[in-house]
Amino acid sequence: MKHLGNAHDLLGIKIDYSNQAYFLSQKNYAASILQQAHLTACKPLANPNCTKFPSTFPTDSSLFDPPLYRCLTGSLQYLTLMRPYIAYSVNQLSQHMHQPLPQHNYLLKCLLRYIQVSRRSTYGYCSFLGDSIIS
Template identity: 60%
Template sequence: MKALGLVHNFIGINIIHYPSRYFLSQQGYALSILQQANLTKCNPLSNPTFTKLPIDLSLDPLLSDPALYRRLTGSLQYLTLMRPDIAYAVNLLSQHMHNPQQLDVYLLKHTL
């Protein structure tokens, strides 16, 4: 083993050292998820879970790819380490990973 000094980043978790505490953040990891989904210019929501569904769902060609849906949902599962407020929404998304429908894609986009 080798002492490399204080850690600043570990598996997507940024670590900031203060004299009496540590601050953990996944801001960079969350931004990379938004970049994968091409949603970096989206507006934030105060409540990541959904309350009302739209009458007509528009088709999103990028997120309709099942492989991308699975990758983004899996990334969101890791993000729940620091964001337990999205755990319920991510759980709902995870239940449809085998065959995501248009409604599931809409909910993924809403959670992102």
Template identity: 40%
Template sequence: MATCKPLQNPVSSKPDHSPEALLPFFDPHMYRSIAGSLQYLTLTRPDLSYDVNLVCQHMHAPLNQHFKVLKSILRYVQGTLHLVLPITTDKHELIAFVDADWAGDKQDRNSTTGYCIFLGATLISWSTKKQATIARSSTESEYRALTTAVTEIV
């Protein structure tokens, strides 16, 4: 993939539902190895967190469509090698951004929490994670996300 054509977005919004895409991937070990490497990369590339989380949900039984998504993430990384996290020593103001989608997962209706915490201009913590229980309203999913971020800050 070192000479692949780069992409501007890591994942296509239209999943592939062709019969071939729904077959099991021929080498699950390779799928898990690449997905694990991308998981490690999210430590310095928070823009990949959500998409890597999606592919990691299928590590136990990946399909061809999941490997196609994995390859598109690698193509996105190829096109964005210049992106880095700035580490500055200017001001030491703590700022957090939190968001949640309400019932965003169409299969189990769980919401997804996302937050990022900055110290000045330096990103010091971030997370994207599915909430453990189903929220009854968008307000409830937002409060759960806020609680998770505040817990991280404390």
């Protein structure tokens, strides 16, 4: 075993160091999900939850493939490590992995378009074990 220095990227999580602080992000991982779905140049959405469905669902052939739907949904589950605010939407998509319908593909595409938004979340949390912060 040998020391190779500080970690910079681990399991799709980019690690940046500053003065006594670490910044973790999955920006590159999110970009790879969008690339896999062929949505790198899509128009971003500001809200991850779609409450109104259109009257007819377009059958987008690129996302209507059930194995691709499962793969993208599984990748989004891993993305919730750094973006817990999409957990509800990912949970809704995960409930239909056995037989995705056009409306589920519509919701998946909406969530992927939300991932395209490059702003920081105002969400934050602290987890303590006794008096020590662990996360």
